[in-house]
Structure formats: C-alpha cells, structure tokens
Amino acid sequence: MSTTSKLINPALRAAANLRSSSMPEKVSKTAAAYLSAAPSGGAHSLPDLPYDYNALEPVISAETMTLHHTKHHNTYVTNLNAALEKLDAAVSAGDVSSVIGLEGAMKFNGGGHLNHTLFWENLAAKGSSSIKAGGTLEAAITESFGGVEEMKKEMSATTIAVQGSGWGWLGLNPKTGRLEIATRANQDPLQATTGLVPLLGIDVWEHAYYVDYRNVRPDYVNSVWDVVNWDVVEQRLAAAK
Numbered sequence: 001m002s003t004t005s006k007l008i009n010p011a012l013r014a015a016a017n018l019r020s021s022s023m024p025e026k027v028s029k030t031a032a033a034y035l036s037a038a039p040s041g042g043a044h045s046l047p048d049l050p051y052d053y054n055a056l057e058p059v060i061s062a063e064t065m066t067l068h069h070t071k072h073h074n075t076y077v078t079n080l081n082a083a084l085e086k087l088d089a090a091v092s093a094g095d096v097s098s099v100i101g102l103e104g105a106m107k108f109n110g111g112g113h114l115n116h117t118l119f120w121e122n123l124a125a126k127g128s129s130s131i132k133a134g135g136t137l138e139a140a141i142t143e144s145f146g147g148v149e150e151m152k153k154e155m156s157a158t159t160i161a162v163q164g165s166g167w168g169w170l171g172l173n174p175k176t177g178r179l180e181i182a183t184r185a186n187q188d189p190l191q192a193t194t195g196l197v198p199l200l201g202i203d204v205w206e207h208a209y210y211v212d213y214r215n216v217r218p219d220y221v222n223s224v225w226d227v228v229n230w231d232v233v234e235q236r237l238a239a240a241k
Contacts, residue, residue, distance in 0.1 A: 076112030111187035171196030
C-alpha cells in the first residue's frame, strides 16, 4: 500500500495533539493508542510462518494453512492498515464522528491480526513439542485444572461450544496467578477484553478447518492438540509472570 509508509509520523503527531484537542477523552485516548501502536515502518505486515505450510499435516493441511495465512490473515492486515490511515485523517481533521465510526474496524481487523499472529506461533509439527514434566507450565495447569488432560477436556468443550465464529483461549489471570479458559466472539482480542494474558488460542472460525474437517468442529478441536507448540506456551507463561 503506497500511502502507509507515511503513517507513523502523523500517528505520533496525532497521539501528541489529541491531549489538547476538543475530542472526548475516551475517544482521544482510544485513537491515540491505535495510532501510536503502528509499527516503526508505518504499516502492519503479514508475519512469516515459522514452518512450512505442510508442516502441520495431517492435522491441518497445507491447503488450509495457505488459504488461512495468505488470504484470511492477510485480509485483516490490509484492512487494519486502511483503517489506520482513515483514523489518522479523521484525527487530524478533528472528525469525532469518523473516529468513533472506525472503532469497530480497528477492533475487528486489529484483533484478527493479533489473534492469528499468536495462533501461528502456538502451532508446531506433530510430535515436535510436549509439556515438560515437572515444568512451570505443567504445574500451573495442574494447580488450575487438576491436570493436563482435564485442562484439554475443559478447553475443548468450551471452544467447541462457541456460537458462530470465534476463539477458545487458555490465559493467565495476572490478578490471581491462575490459568483460565475463555472464549471470544469474532476477532475480539483476549487481553484487551478480559485482562487475561493469552497463552494458547484455538481458532474456530470455519475457514480454519472447513477444508479438512468440513463442519465437524469437534474433530478439528480434538485433533489440534497434536500440533500445539507447548514450548511457546511455556515461554508466554514465563514472560507473563
């Protein structure tokens, strides 16, 4: 996108100027947060996968991974950058109505970009990663759910039950120090909407599994455990504590 390279300077300017503007405080803070979070290059980009598209077979096919990454995730990135440009222009113009009107697009596309980035990272080739016996992650899971299999069973059931499109998450509650299971509709980001720090996510939008499992979501969710990158989950837990 040819105009995104100029986004970062207006973003920083807008974030600074909002404090003295006549916009409502909540609106100005939200806009400033979105704009100041733009990467140094001025635009968000589609991240490379840490593995080949066929690395998760037979659990997730190369066809699904290719479509999911290059089409679906890329669309969230493209639409997020377009929304950021519109937001910057609206802030510069002092157009409160347009700023408010862009909140939905920012949340949906920004959440889609964030959720998918986390999702790719918490997947790995079948058999390449396991929960370390006696490790911090296993201890935290056991404390919160009684054991690893109990956690998997509860998270699977909760995630399968998501109505329509959404995500199932294992997250850390920073207030209690315990792990919790939560679901989010559509592309709502976990931490921004619940306060839980995301450790592991399962995408249950149909595009994540329809090629391989048709509409049989339970088969997909129960199979995805075979390709979880537990090393990344443990690293996220350590970083969140």
